[in-house]
Amino acid sequence: MQHNRQIDGLAPSLQKDIRLAVDVLEQGGLILYPTDTVWGIGCDAFHEGALHRLRSARGVPPDEPLVVIVDSLEMMKRYVRHLHPRIETLLAYHQRPLTVICEDLMNVPPYLLGSQPSLAMRIVRDAACQSVVQLFGRPVVASTAAKKGHYAPSALNEVQLEIIRHVDLTIQTVREQPACGKPSVMVRYTSEGELIFLRK
Numbered sequence: 001m002q003h004n005r006q007i008d009g010l011a012p013s014l015q016k017d018i019r020l021a022v023d024v025l026e027q028g029g030l031i032l033y034p035t036d037t038v039w040g041i042g043c044d045a046f047h048e049g050a051l052h053r054l055r056s057a058r059g060v061p062p063d064e065p066l067v068v069i070v071d072s073l074e075m076m077k078r079y080v081r082h083l084h085p086r087i088e089t090l091l092a093y094h095q096r097p098l099t100v101i102c103e104d105l106m107n108v109p110p111y112l113l114g115s116q117p118s119l120a121m122r123i124v125r126d127a128a129c130q131s132v133v134q135l136f137g138r139p140v141v142a143s144t145a146a147k148k149g150h151y152a153p154s155a156l157n158e159v160q161l162e163i164i165r166h167v168d169l170t171i172q173t174v175r176e177q178p179a180c181g182k183p184s185v186m187v188r189y190t191s192e193g194e195l196i197f198l199r200k
Contacts, residue, residue, distance in 0.1 A: 030169075031170070036097045
């Protein structure tokens with residue numbers, strides 16, 4: 001599919017990479033890309049075959065929980081029945097990338113969830129990642145581009161060859177603002193009304 005919609009504020013070469021990435025995602029393929037945190041493997045979050053390939057590439061079990069990225073609070077709310085106002089406030093004002101463990105889900109296939117009835121979601125503010133998700137129109141997996149047990153790569157030259165061999169496209173265009181190079185802050189809001197920081 002051709003994606004002719006204008007992508008504002010990004011270099012033409014990066015816009016081309018983004019459109020190619022969306023084409024790969026729509027075909028159930030895997031992309032290797034710099035997320036807003038570290039380098040990640042991405043795929044259509046709702047494509048069972050792509051999820052199987054991704055988990056296999058990383059050497060993780062079929063029930064391994066995955067992180068997905070969305071482009072906005074509105075997109076997140078398509079899949080969460082009730083998002084507490086405290087979470088919305090945190091998402092609006094938190095400076096670092098923030099992943100929220102979401103429960104009370106809807107419109108989410110069970111093969112995405114892993115062993116727990118929850119889903120880790122992050123609203124990306126990085127312009128390139130946001131453009132990928134916006135053009136694609138639904139959540140994209142942002143799984144660490146490393147075999148299980150290995151450190152998260154902050155640069156392309158740190159990604160293992162075993163990972164690169166499994167992907168269909170690598171976004172190599174250099175961005176003006178590189179990823180932060182470390183995993184996101186992670187929070188969970190309990191049914192008792194307690195906000196727990198799982199990773200700071």
